[in-house]
Amino acid sequence: MTNTTPLTWRDRWSLYLDLIRWDRPQGWLLLLWPTLLALWIAAQGFPGWHLLIVFTLGTILMRSAGCAVNDFADKDFDLHVARTAARPLTSGRISTKEALLVGAALALVSFALVLTTNGYTIALSFGALAVAIFYPFTKRFFAMPQAVLGVAYSFGIPMAFSAVQDHIPAVVGWLLLGKLCWVLAYDTEYAMVDREDDLKIGIRTSAITLGRFDVAGIMAFYAVCLLAWYQAGRLSGLGVWFNLGLLVAAIQAVYHYTLIRHRDRLSCFKAFRLNHWLGLAVWAGAALDLALR
Secondary structure, X not given: OOOOOOOOHHHHHHHHHHHOOOOOOHHHHHHHHHHHHHHHHHHOOOOOXXXXXXXXXXXXXXXXXXXXXXXXXXXXXXXXXXXOOOOOOOOOOOOHHHHHHHHHHHHHHHHHHHOOOOHHHHHHHHHHHHHHHHHHXXXXXXXXXXXXXXXXHHOHHHHHHHHHHOOOOOHHHHHHHXXXXXXXXXXXXXXXXXXXXXXXXXXXOHHHHHHHHHHHHHHHHHHHHHHHHHHHHHHOOOOHHHHHHHHHHHHHHHHHHHHHOOOOHHHHHHHHHHHHHHHHHHHHHHHHHHHOO
């Protein structure tokens, strides 16, 4: 017999938290560390509490809103993937309307935070929102949707510079290249987990596109990422402590190779989940380098 007992507000709140992956902070940490790296470089040190709060909360809120939009776009696909079939929207425990309202509410609160910055940053936020909404649908027709995700996840970098300096210098290009390659690396690890299911249902991912070169591709992405961030640090006057942070990040990338080389699902998922430590190492190196000048 189907259980028709109405959900309490506590039950519904729990489902909303599950929708936005509240119990999995790795997702927003992957966005946060490169954004903070950009903030620290732009300000040449601690950027002040106002911008730190705006960008930290904004990152968490927009990632959460993105989860709601992603689940809306993928609800019919997720039903056929073992790892995602039990998500609140896919399983029918919350409605499409609820998911979209949750996403919209979080995006509006994030936009309210951006309004406390400047006009340039506010203008960039519209681009960030547009790409975040567009990304989930690219899995249907684009061979490397992770590249679009990389663009969506990178908007915090130019926004950080515009908020601090009211312009976007050339060094931002290197930071963006590094972030794009990092996203391609860790989200390909993530895509390797669901490759068999994705092939059955017709979703396109970088893991499928790269085929037998998936592991080599991931390691190449890590290499370009770290080289691009090294160049960004060099142009910004960062020195030994930042380079030490990059070295720690590189050691982590090598460890990820040991996890993904046999393409075991659980090991690939572990590699993905550990990536936020790589980002932390790079930001910590920059923050320490600037603090000890």
